[in-house]
Amino acid sequence: MEQTHDPILSVEGVELSFGANRVLKNVSFNVHKGEIRAIIGPNGAGKTSLLNCMSGFYRPQGGRIMFDGNDVTTTAPHNIASLGMARTFQNIALYTGLSTLDNLMAARHIHMKQGTLASMLYWGQAQREEIRHREVVEEIIDFLEIEQIRKAVVGALPYGLRKRVELGRALALEPDLLLLDEPMAGMNAEEKEDMARFVLDIHERRGITVVLIEHDMGLVMDISDRIVVIDFGEKIADGTPNEIKVDEKVIAAYLGQEE
Amino acid sequence: MRQPETLPQYFLQRVAMYDYPKEAIRQKEFGIWRTWSWQESYDMVRAFALGLMELGLTREGHVCSVGDNDREYLWAVLGVQASGAGVTGMFTDAISSEMEYIINHSDSSFVLAQDQEQCDKMLEIRDKLPKVRKVIYWDDRGLWNVEDDWLISFDEVCEIGRSVLPNSPNKFEEEIWKSAKDDVALISYTSGTTGLPKGVMLSHENLIEVVKRAADLDPRYDTDNHLSFAPLGWIVEYALGFAPHVIYGIIMNFPEEPETVRENIREIAPELLFYNARLWDQLLGLVQVRMNDATALNRWLYKTFLPVGYRMAEARFRGKTPGLGTQIANAIGDMLVFRPLRDQLGMVNVRSAITAGTVLSPDHMRWFHAIGVNLKQIYGSTEVCGGVIGHYDKDIKVASVGKPFPGLKMRVTPQGEIHLGGPTVMKGYYKNPDKTAEDLAVDPDGTRWFKTGDAGYIDEDGHLIFQDRLKNMLRLETGESFSPQFIEGRLKFSPYIRDVMAIGDETRDVVTALIIIDFGNVSHWAEKQGLGFTTFTDLSQKSQVYELISEAVTEVNRTLDDGAEVRRFVLMHKEFDADEAEMTRSRKLKRNVLAEKYGDIIEAMYDGSQEVNVKALVVYQDGSESVVETDVRVMSV
Numbered sequence: 001m002e003q004t005h006d007p008i009l010s011v012e013g014v015e016l017s018f019g020a021n022r023v024l025k026n027v028s029f030n031v032h033k034g035e036i037r038a039i040i041g042p043n044g045a046g047k048t049s050l051l052n053c054m055s056g057f058y059r060p061q062g063g064r065i066m067f068d069g070n071d072v073t074t075t076a077p078h079n080i081a082s083l084g085m086a087r088t089f090q091n092i093a094l095y096t097g098l099s100t101l102d103n104l105m106a107a108r109h110i111h112m113k114q115g116t117l118a119s120m121l122y123w124g125q126a127q128r129e130e131i132r133h134r135e136v137v138e139e140i141i142d143f144l145e146i147e148q149i150r151k152a153v154v155g156a157l158p159y160g161l162r163k164r165v166e167l168g169r170a171l172a173l174e175p176d177l178l179l180l181d182e183p184m185a186g187m188n189a190e191e192k193e194d195m196a197r198f199v200l201d202i203h204e205r206r207g208i209t210v211v212l213i214e215h216d217m218g219l220v221m222d223i224s225d226r227i228v229v230i231d232f233g234e235k236i237a238d239g240t241p242n243e244i245k246v247d248e249k250v251i252a253a254y255l256g257q258e259e
Numbered sequence: 260m261r262q263p264e265t266l267p268q269y270f271l272q273r274v275a276m277y278d279y280p281k282e283a284i285r286q287k288e289f290g291i292w293r294t295w296s297w298q299e300s301y302d303m304v305r306a307f308a309l310g311l312m313e314l315g316l317t318r319e320g321h322v323c324s325v326g327d328n329d330r331e332y333l334w335a336v337l338g339v340q341a342s343g344a345g346v347t348g349m350f351t352d353a354i355s356s357e358m359e360y361i362i363n364h365s366d367s368s369f370v371l372a373q374d375q376e377q378c379d380k381m382l383e384i385r386d387k388l389p390k391v392r393k394v395i396y397w398d399d400r401g402l403w404n405v406e407d408d409w410l411i412s413f414d415e416v417c418e419i420g421r422s423v424l425p426n427s428p429n430k431f432e433e434e435i436w437k438s439a440k441d442d443v444a445l446i447s448y449t450s451g452t453t454g455l456p457k458g459v460m461l462s463h464e465n466l467i468e469v470v471k472r473a474a475d476l477d478p479r480y481d482t483d484n485h486l487s488f489a490p491l492g493w494i495v496e497y498a499l500g501f502a503p504h505v506i507y508g509i510i511m512n513f514p515e516e517p518e519t520v521r522e523n524i525r526e527i528a529p530e531l532l533f534y535n536a537r538l539w540d541q542l543l544g545l546v547q548v549r550m551n552d553a554t555a556l557n558r559w560l561y562k563t564f565l566p567v568g569y570r571m572a573e574a575r576f577r578g579k580t581p582g583l584g585t586q587i588a589n590a591i592g593d594m595l596v597f598r599p600l601r602d603q604l605g606m607v608n609v610r611s612a613i614t615a616g617t618v619l620s621p622d623h624m625r626w627f628h629a630i631g632v633n634l635k636q637i638y639g640s641t642e643v644c645g646g647v648i649g650h651y652d653k654d655i656k657v658a659s660v661g662k663p664f665p666g667l668k669m670r671v672t673p674q675g676e677i678h679l680g681g682p683t684v685m686k687g688y689y690k691n692p693d694k695t696a697e698d699l700a701v702d703p704d705g706t707r708w709f710k711t712g713d714a715g716y717i718d719e720d721g722h723l724i725f726q727d728r729l730k731n732m733l734r735l736e737t738g739e740s741f742s743p744q745f746i747e748g749r750l751k752f753s754p755y756i757r758d759v760m761a762i763g764d765e766t767r768d769v770v771t772a773l774i775i776i777d778f779g780n781v782s783h784w785a786e787k788q789g790l791g792f793t794t795f796t797d798l799s800q801k802s803q804v805y806e807l808i809s810e811a812v813t814e815v816n817r818t819l820d821d822g823a824e825v826r827r828f829v830l831m832h833k834e835f836d837a838d839e840a841e842m843t844r845s846r847k848l849k850r851n852v853l854a855e856k857y858g859d860i861i862e863a864m865y866d867g868s869q870e871v872n873v874k875a876l877v878v879y880q881d882g883s884e885s886v887v888e889t890d891v892r893v894m895s896v
Binding site: 142 | 288289290291400401403404515516518519522
């Protein structure tokens with residue numbers, strides 16, 4: 001996909017504290033439309049907090065986060081999805097009692113226009129709308145190769161597949177920006193490779209801008225366009241994988257510093 | 260139209276037969292079964308064939324293909340054959356070096372490689388494939404950004420074909436009618452367990468004959484639904500799916516993904532179903548497990564009606580009609596239990612179900628018949644185009660592999676080797692005249708025979724009993740030959756026997772056996788008999804248990820040649836154990852290890868002893884060792 005230098009999202013001087021604990025200290029960076037942007041950093045650096053701010057889940061005490069002309073820090077989380085942003089969670093958050101199909105269909109909610117009564121009657125416009133949404137969902141099922149679990153209850157699925165269903169649900173929102181919180185955590189080498197391929201395909205074929213948090217450095221270096229490094233709530237580096245690899249502050253943060 | 264004698268000629272006949280959009284192919288995509296008519300199929304095959312010829316495929320050429328079962332694969336095979344060339348199927352999980360051998364040995368000028376995974380393998384060995392002009396793919400996922408003119412998509416080939424169509428509107432038909440029945444349709448590489456794979460050349464006549472002879476027993480109709488899922492590197496799908504599709508017009512249904520086959524079978528409910536013996540065993544196991552979890556009412560119904568089903572099955576095996584009472588009870592059982600069960604397994608419409616590979620145990624065979632599945636054994640090989648021996652309806656012997664299909668022949672040589680004859684016998688091995696001459700024989704009357712290398716015999720009812728590979732047969736001092744694996748397999752049909760090692764060689768006068776009881780089943784039996792026991796060793800040495808196993812041995816002896824029966828056996832005091840290197844992890848016996856380790860017991864069976872004292876070194880899982888001493892009895896039958 002064509003990369004531009006128009007920022008789709010910009011994080012401007014974000015400050016976040018829990019009580020006396022300053023989690024994010026004046027963090028600023030931006031995400032260009034059409035890139036894969038990785039956020040890395042040691043454990044507890046504040047990566048997930050940052051992602052939670054970006055998705056409107058946390059309200060930072062200072063700074064702002066502009067997404068497509070809107071300040072997400074003042075937008076209610078349930079309205080952010082309709083702006084074109086979707087995310088997955090580090091600890092999978094799906095409707096465990098529902099099937100894969102139902103989980104994906106539920107995500108289409110924001111695109112549904114028919115009223116409750118019309119949907120219950122399932123007739124005319126409402127039926128056509130349901131079929132249209134099912135088509136979108138089926139295309140995602142095909143894309144993520146989860147046909148065999150279409151009707152399986154999500155709670156009974158193995159971890160790697162649940163991760164994939166969660167990604168599917170995020171895609172069903174048809175976002176412009178996708179936030180992935182450790183999509184490959186806890187996976188074996190083959191599952192990781194599959195997931196990396198899906199992320200690349202999402203980016204290339206569906207034209208979605210991707211922000212991802214990931215621990216596997218090899219993988220991050222391979223698939224990201226630009227990387228921002230967070231340590232103790234501060235941005236310590238920002239650049240291309242090649243720049244990050246040789247950055248002294250990053251090496252120090254990861255390997256430890258001699259006192 | 261001329262009488263067709265090649266598969267593409269049958270295809271043309273079939274297309275011309277329908278003046279309405281009759282469904283030819285279905286494939287599940289995006290959760291919905293989509294349909295393609297014969298006319299649509301024709302347009303695709305013609306475009307692809309013309310495109311291939313434009314790209315340089317010649318009538319003498321060969322094309323290798325690898326991919327999952329889907330409509331493009333079918334169109335591609337027909338397109339290649341329409342151009343007069345032959346097809347070679349490969350397994351999707353083959354590694355690139357295996358593919359390299361087959362592609363080069365078959366002199367293939369094109370490779371059909373479904374998707375990125377297969378194309379990657381081709382790119383990896385590109386330098387070693389000088390004869391391959393193009394690699395054709397049809398699933399473009401992950402191949403969007405590849406810019407390499409060695410790779411070309413299926414659609415692009417069809418585009419080329421459509422662009423040349425106005426200039427040569429009749430070329431497609433002309434090429435098809437140039438072919439003769441003796442032309443090679445398929446080169447099927449057999450997985451040689453020793454040495455390199457051999458390319459079995461099968462003609463259009465071979466394939467057409469095998470389909471028609473099988474249909475004499477199990478007719479196929481253009482309303483039949485076939486689910487195509489057997490791997491296309493193997494002969495089976497061509498003989499049961501692709502060829503009957505063009506000859507009889509059966510509807511080809513392609514699964515959504517290889518992983519969804521179970522689900523798709525239930526949706527399609529085919530009329531004819533082929534699984535290997537292992538899968539039938541697994542299905543039965545699955546039902547038994549589910550049954551244990553079923554509601555009390557369902558369990559009661561199952562237990563009540565299953566014996567009725569067994570009575571029906573026994574009668575049907577012998578071609579008899581059971582009594583009216585049984586018939587009525589079975590009809591009720593069918594409504595309440597059997598039909599819902601068959602529905603779960605996707606077998607509501609099955610007229611004939613087929614098993615191949617090893618011989619299914621009689622108990623399992625009977626069970627499937629009891630629930631109303633007409634399960635039959637077939638036997639054959641790639642060299643005779645698949646299955647050519649099989650059970651006829653109402654003439655099913657659970658231990659046999661059946662009789663030759665009508666018009667086909669079998670014979671057993673004095674050495675005990677099975678030969679298969681008739682019009683399905685291959686043309687030969689590609690580029691291997693020595694091996695061809697070795698494996699084929701021609702009678703003065705022109706009948707061609709394939710020497711299978713299998714050992715077997717024909718029983719009094721004319722059924723073929725398959726024993727083993729000929730090279731695995733052993734000979735006794737008396738000159739009598741026997742198959743240890745055959746005897747072991749048959750003994751293991753008894754639910755009370757878990758493992759067996761049959762013993763005998765040129766220094767021994769009779770066959771003997773070391774038998775391991777099935778602890779679960781025998782202890783259950785012992786409880787019912789009110790027989791007390793403590794450990795495995797204790798149970799195994801009970802005289803009642805010896806009697807029980809003796810009955811099973813006598814039963815098997817009846818099916819064995821005179822002089823090759825099991826005359827003495829010992830019930831082992833412990834199970835064979837992979838941790839002690841007595842078996843492989845896949846539970847195959849390590850015969851040499853066992854013969855040495857249990858030498859004392861084996862000698863006792865030949866020197867007339869009644870019992871033998873064994874001191875066994877037991878290695879526990881924590882590595883500690885102890886010696887167990889016990890007396891083991893020898894029983895004569």
